[in-house]
Each structure stands twice: as C-alpha cells, then as structure tokens.
Amino acid sequence: MATTARAPGAVLDRAQAVRWRESWAQVMEGFVPHLASLEDTLCRVAEAVRGRSPDRVLDLGGGPGLLAERMVRRWTDATIALMDIDPVLLALARGALLGEVRALEGDLSTPGWVDRAGGGYDLVTVVMTLHYLPPAQVRAFYDDARRCLAPGGLLIVADLMPDEGLPSLMGALNPAPDEAVAELAWAQWWSGIADLQVLRPLLAQRAAIFENRPPAEFTAPGSWHAAAAREAGFGEAGILWRCGRHAALAAVA
Template identity: 55%
Template sequence: MPQLPAVAPALDRTAVDQWRRSWDGMMAGFLPGVASFEATLPVVAEALAGGEPRRVLDLGGGPGVFAERMAAHWPAADVGMMDLDPVLLALARAGAGGRVRVHSGDLESPWSGAVVADGPYDLVTIVMTMHYLAPERARAVYRAARSVLRPGGLLVVADLMPDSGLVAFADRLAAPGEASAGLAWIRWWEELRCQESLRPLLDERQAIFADRVPAEFAPPVPWHRAAARQAGFGRSGVVWRCGAHAALAAIA
C-alpha cells in the first residue's frame, strides 16, 4: 500500500521566514553570482519571449524563494513552482503560498500532469536542479518542459555547465564558497530536525530519498543544447555565466 503523505503542520511564520532566508543564503554558495543571474533573467525572458511572462513555472523550486521573487518582479504573472521534497514544499506553502502556486511533483517520473492545468507557460526555469538527474532523465525533463510551454515560450536552465573548451579544468573552477555551502547545507537540515512540528515531514522526506543518489551529472553546454534541440526547442544559447556555472535559454 503506498505511503500517504504527512499532514502539513501548522508552522510558525517567523520561523518559516528565517528558514527560507537561511536557505537562500546557503544556495548562493552553490550558484556563484546568483544575484547577477537573477538580474539577467528578467531581461532575457522579456527580450526572448516577447514581453513580460504571464505564466511562469520554477521546477525544483525548493522552499519557493526564487519563485516568490519572480512573482514580485512580475506582479501580473501567475507564478508556480514544483518540488518533490515535502519539507521544502511545506515551507513554500507557508511562506509563499499566497503569491505562488505550489505543486508537488517528481522530475524523475512523468511530472507534467501536475502542472499542465495552469499552463501553457511563457517561462519555465530550472535552477541548480538538473545535475541531480541522470542523462536520460535530464533529456526527459527537456521534453516535458517543451510540452508545457507555449510556442515561443522560454526555458532557462541554470546549473554547473562548464564551457566545452574547459571541461578538463571544471574542478579548478569550483565556486569559492562551495565547500562552506556544503557545510551550511548539513547544518540547515540538522536544525530542522530539531523542530518537532516538522518531524512527520522529515520522516516522509527520508522515505522518499532513501534510495535516491544524486547523479551529479554536469555536462558542458553542447550537451544541453543538443538535448533542447532533440526535445523540440528551436534556438538556444548561453545567456549568463559565472565560472563553471551557466544559464542556457531555449526557445520553444
């Protein structure tokens, strides 16, 4: 019999805001130059998609901080996010639920059914999530993203994406704060484990991820461009880079 999801707890809003802020700071260590990426994204999205997006979807959206900022930048847009982690989904619903539609879905399985009712989308973003997936699953995500975008819509994938001429040096281009970010990740989850109200969701999370091992798949840009082309996208190219991290934009 499938395990039923834990009932979402009533969370203290002050604590939720603190956890989401600390998550945001921690993730900045994994994506160097994140502020410049977030400044670049709206310019790129509006230029390539033909104006402000009306429907936006952030895949692997965690506790919803990035989706919430997109909702603030485009107040007329209907912004949604999707994640699998029940703890992060609870934080997203408690902290951003009034401004962001929060969906539960698994990128390692067919997921478009969870979000298609709110589409078709003008913009889909996938930030620091694709590297968790094995190559064939990553290709499937490109195909599914194409299926939920309107013609002319935009997919933006930001992740560890070394330049094809510097793949051999990718390890030397590691973000300066990556090691400390890894420690911050461990501490962040340890602090949440001390919260009695989150224990059912933490147990559910452990059951979901017990047998999952991140693929740590970080191919160079040409791989992503080929995956986008095979999924039915037209033009694609890098619109932002900081060291070994980059953002690829692909037009549906």
C-alpha cells in the first residue's frame, strides 16, 4: 500500500510527492547554476561559524523542502523548519518529508512571519526568494531575520546579486543559465502539477495568493544587501559564494 501524508486541503501519495520534488530540483538547477555547490558552501560556512553543526535551522522560502531535507540528512541532531507562502509547495514538502521537517506557512513581506517561526535559530537561509519583494520589504526582512536569530546566529541570503562589489570566494564567473529554457521548464512543471486532482484546491488557493502579487524582480548588488544587513544590526556581512549573477551573502547577528 502506498504511504500517504495529510497536508491541509490535500492527501498526497508520498511517492508522487517525492517524484514532483525531484523534478522541481531539476527546474531550479536551470535557474541557479551550480546549485549543489551553493548548498555545500552554505552548510560548510554554517559549521565553520559555530565550530559545529547548528542546532536550530529555519529555511525561508523553502518551497517543497529540498534544501531543508538535505540539511536534515547532514545535521541529524538539528531541529529544522521551513516556511513558504505557496500552499502547493508546502503540500509537497509535507507529503514527502513526513514530519522530518516542520513546514510552516508564512509571508515574508509582512513582519508576522517572525511570530509564526519563533526565534533562537542558529541558521536562517533564504534562497532565490528575496527578489520577489520590493526594496523596502527586503530592508524590513533583514531586521525581521535578525530578530529570528540567536546571538551569533548566521543569516545566508542567496539570490540574483549581479555584481562583484564584494569579494567572491568562488573565483572566475560562470555564464548565466539559459533563461528561456529555464522559464519553459518552470511553466511545464506547473502545467503538470495542475493535472493532479488532489492538489486542485491548493492550486486555487495559490492563484488567489499570487493574483495581485507580481514578483518585484528586485536584483540589487551584493553590496546593497550587505549594507542593508548592517543597517538592520548584523555585524559581519559579505559574499561567500558567487556564480555569474547569482551570489550568496552571509551575515552574522
């Protein structure tokens, strides 16, 4: 008998959830070149900052939970949560992870997400999410994220940051991915998801959430993000990874 897991508004077959998450990973690799390198660097830096693995981790904009799952496998004693606004992606996370990761609904454009997530995290990550928000909300996010972290905790933001304003640890730049191919893969993935009868109520919820929320496509340079982090009260802030226009910023609370 197939294993199933209940998510709000849907009952998912676990094998089906796993399969769709795997195809999501392929789509994301089209948008973010060398994504595996980013994730490995992120984890190694988090371990180096504390001298050991983190105890509490929060992955914001965590989607179907791929990064959160990888962190669970790497840090077996850690408590890991993810947060996303998308009910479909959250359903896939809950259906595949079966309680290994706490999956929370939250909107990063408002400060209420901090109350839902709680505080005291050693590591907060947000990958390919902040470009959806306009500049004022991104600035507010840095303040919210600092309140979410334990003293000395680490925030890692990976997104489109098209410059070399801060030192890169990755060396020479790599070419940007084929955006047209990536966009087509994205559209095909969502078209396939729409055929899943069990997810149609959540797809309707998703449509209502994003109906009046077009992405801001905010792509400030890394130096802008570092300055915003420092203004929010972070101490050290700098680029830890870069690949073409994509970069990851680390900031210590």
